Amino acid sequence: MLQIQSLTRRFGERTAVNEVSLSIPAGQMVGVIGRSGAGKSTLLRMLNRLTEPSSGRILHDGMDVTALKGQALRDWRTRCAMIFQQFNLVQRLDVLTNVLVGRLNHRPLISSLLGRFTAAERAMALEALDRFDLADQALQRADTLSGGQQQRVAIARALMQQPRVILADEPIASLDPRNAKVVMDALRDVNKRDGLTVLVNLHHLDTAREYCDRIVAMQAGRVMFDGTPAELTAEKVREIYGVDEAEFHEQAEEAVRPKHTVAA
């Protein structure tokens, strides 16, 4: 159970996330939607503590995540894996090492610094890669993979952390529709098969409706809607955003596109 209580983050004058409270039972797949600048990324990054909250609390199974420091914080990060729009792999390292990065917090510092992973760890990584049909690419450099493949490597890395929660920040915004489907299917698979809680930021309402058990809509840092896909009707969208769905998509996509384009 992940409990978010009045979570707020300010950047100077601007309040990116404003008094957000949510309670997410284990094993749920939650889609967070909203226009560009709504605060979706900031919310997710605070859950992993990559961004520090200004106020409010995060509780996971009763443990106060916001108070964690040092090793305890790194342990929490290991338990709530993060997936990014730009994949954030180490481009110049091979795929296998990228996946093994997910084990770093589980092993002794010196042998990690020397890059000495055990055969058992490599086997675990190869199995994770094989699950997403990437075992053959294990020794290729990450920057030689397509966007969809890179995102699946990122998911394999996340699984290596043996997490309880997966946070995915616009995981398919840089992908073409076919790759987007493969990646969303992979996320659904880890949600259904491994029982992980998945929080995914999306800018496409249809994707959210298709894959998620629950949808949270944000606007200017606040939660404007929280319910099942069936409850998020076209009227509801117009009510929250003041535009119809087609226009909403256009605006959301416009916001995501120019940031980065990923080749092939």
Place this chain on the structure above:
Amino acid sequence: MSAAFHTDISPVVATGEAAFQAARQQRRLATLVAIAVLVPCLLLAGWVSEAWPSTIWAGLPRIGEYFWRILPSLSLDHLFGGTKTEGSLAFWFYRAPEWLWLLFETANMAALATLMGSAVSLVLAFPAARNLSPSPLIYQLTRRGLEALRTVPEIVYALIFVWAFGVGALAGILAIALHTAGANGKLFAEAIENTDLGAWDGVRSAGGSWALACRYAILPQVLPNLISYFLLRFEVNIRSASVVGFVGAGGIGAELYQVISFNYYEEISAIILLIILAVASIDLLSERLRHAIIGRLGGPA
């Protein structure tokens, strides 16, 4: 110019153009002020350091004269004669075996010092990179520390170490290594500051500690750059290593200092020629090496 515009220019263009003109005016003023400050400063600096044009003019011929003197007297007839024949190449380089050994020692000193110094830089560069530093205080401390290391010239370190450890290569190696740590530390840190932090977020979000994120997210990205700087510094250090010997810190410098102070003109030119040849061949070699390594790592050349 404004007369050339049509009368119906849009307000956006009008305000934009006005802002542009104002900015240009300001830039011009800034340039003028800079010149007005710089020129007197230059003149003052010249006056204080007694760099009179007349002194420079009077000294110029003497430089030529010195070069004339250190030229060897070679004669075409005996060019390939033995070490005892005056006018032969062998006579000019009669102590070549000794000098070559000293040159080898010099190159060794440079290599060791570059390795040691760069190892220190590598450790200090991460906290000295503004985007990664654990805290502003640590950033300032490492940055200022590196600055201090590289501000002191090698020759000064060499003097201190010769006093502490005695005459010999050890003093020279430590002196050059310290300076290298400071110089490369700054370059390494700046290379790190230019990296993309996506991979950093990736490793941190997976629970990797600060040190591990440096090792896995940053190091692979900057390694080709660091190797470039390392080899460049090796070349620079060959030059430094041939000078620290002036104060007894090993290498060919001691020999060079001696022949200069005893006015053994022909030997001066022989040694300098050897140093130039050595530096040139190491330049070529390291250029090759750099391309080979970086080509293998698949980075920018």
